[in-house]
Amino acid sequence: MSYEFKIERTTAPKVKPADESKLGFGKIFTDHMFIMNYDEGQGWHDGRVVPYGPLSLDPSSMVFHYAQELFEGLKAYRVADGSIQLFRPQKNIERMNNTCDRLCVPRLDPDMVLEAIKTVVDVDKDWVPHNDGTSLYIRPFIFGDEVSFSVLPAKHYRFMIILSPTGSYYAGNDKGLQTTRIYVEDEYIRAAPGLTGYTKCGGNYAASIKAGELAEKKGYSQVLWLDGVEKKYVEEVGAMNIFFKIDGKVYTAACEGTVLPGVTRRSIIELLRDWGYEVIEGKYQLSYMPKDKKPVEEYLKLQGRFSHMFKPGNEWMIEQVQKEVDRNWEELLKLCEL
Numbered sequence: 001m002s003y004e005f006k007i008e009r010t011t012a013p014k015v016k017p018a019d020e021s022k023l024g025f026g027k028i029f030t031d032h033m034f035i036m037n038y039d040e041g042q043g044w045h046d047g048r049v050v051p052y053g054p055l056s057l058d059p060s061s062m063v064f065h066y067a068q069e070l071f072e073g074l075k076a077y078r079v080a081d082g083s084i085q086l087f088r089p090q091k092n093i094e095r096m097n098n099t100c101d102r103l104c105v106p107r108l109d110p111d112m113v114l115e116a117i118k119t120v121v122d123v124d125k126d127w128v129p130h131n132d133g134t135s136l137y138i139r140p141f142i143f144g145d146e147v148s149f150s151v152l153p154a155k156h157y158r159f160m161i162i163l164s165p166t167g168s169y170y171a172g173n174d175k176g177l178q179t180t181r182i183y184v185e186d187e188y189i190r191a192a193p194g195l196t197g198y199t200k201c202g203g204n205y206a207a208s209i210k211a212g213e214l215a216e217k218k219g220y221s222q223v224l225w226l227d228g229v230e231k232k233y234v235e236e237v238g239a240m241n242i243f244f245k246i247d248g249k250v251y252t253a254a255c256e257g258t259v260l261p262g263v264t265r266r267s268i269i270e271l272l273r274d275w276g277y278e279v280i281e282g283k284y285q286l287s288y289m290p291k292d293k294k295p296v297e298e299y300l301k302l303q304g305r306f307s308h309m310f311k312p313g314n315e316w317m318i319e320q321v322q323k324e325v326d327r328n329w330e331e332l333l334k335l336c337e338l
C-alpha cells in the first residue's frame, strides 16, 4: 500500500542555525511537523504535514492525567554525497508498536509510519545539518487526547513527528562520553519486571529524573541503573545501553523486559559479532557493590576485572570506561552516543 500525505508549507520559515557546533540536543525545531489522528471506529487517519507550532488541547485530555504517551527517537544523517539517510528506521517503528501494545495504544502500519517520517524529513531536508557529529533528530510520539478521566485506553489519539537539528547530546555538558562521570544508583530504580522498562513511554523518563538530578548535584552526569529487584545487576546508563569489554569479550545486559532494546545496542552487537567478538547478553554485576561488597557466586568470573574502572566508596564512579582497551572500543563508544 502506498501513502501520500497532504502538505501545508509554512509561509514564515525560520532562520536556520548558522553555527552547527552549537546545536545541542532538542533545542531547535524545524519548520514543519507531521500529525495524524486516531478515532475509535475510524482508525488512524488524516495524516498531514503542517507548519510546526503549538497544539490546542483540552485540559481534560487523558495524556495530562494518566500519561498514555509514548515516543521514539531516531536520526537522519547527511552523508558524504550530500544525500540524507535514515538509520534503521524500521527498528524504531517496530519498537514503537511494541510500546503501543504495552500502553494499549492502537498500532500503526509500519509502512505508513516510514512514509510519514520520509515525507516530513524531505519537506525539511534543508534543516539536516552538514558537520561531522551532527544529524537531524526525529521524534515521533503518540498521546491519548480523549477528554475523559476514566483510567481506560483512550478512544482518540494523535501521532506526531517533530524534527530537531542536533549536535552531540553531551555537547556543552562535558567532553563527551569518554569523560562522563557515572553514579551507581542504588536507591531509585528505572524499571522492574512486569513494568514498562522495555518501552519508550514518557512515564519511564519522568520517573528517572529524580535520580539524575541527585546524581548531578553530587557532580555526576549520568546514572548507572541497577536492576529493580536486587539492585545488583547493571542495566543501563542514563538513557543509554552500556557495554563492557573484559578480557576481549563484550558484555551487555540482556533485554528481558527491563532494558530498552536500543537500536544502537542491537547494531553494535551485530557489528561486533561480524568482527569476530564474543558478545554476551546476560546478567552481570559490578565487581563491588555499594551495599553488598561480596559479589554473587555465579558472577565471580567477572569479579576484579572491572576494578580498574571503579573507585569504591559511597559514590561510585566509572572514569573513562574505555581505559585499557583498544581502538575498536573507542569506535564503539562513539556509536553509543545518542
Ligand SMILES: Cc1ncc(COP(=O)(O)O)c(C=O)c1O
Pocket (backbone or CB within 6 Å): 073, 236, 238, 239, 240, 241, 260, 261, 262, 263, 264, 265, 338
Ligand atoms: C532508556 C534508554 N535506553 C537506551 C536507549 C538507546 O536506544 P537507541 O539505541 O535505540 O537510541 C535510549 C534512547 O532512546 C533510552 O532512552
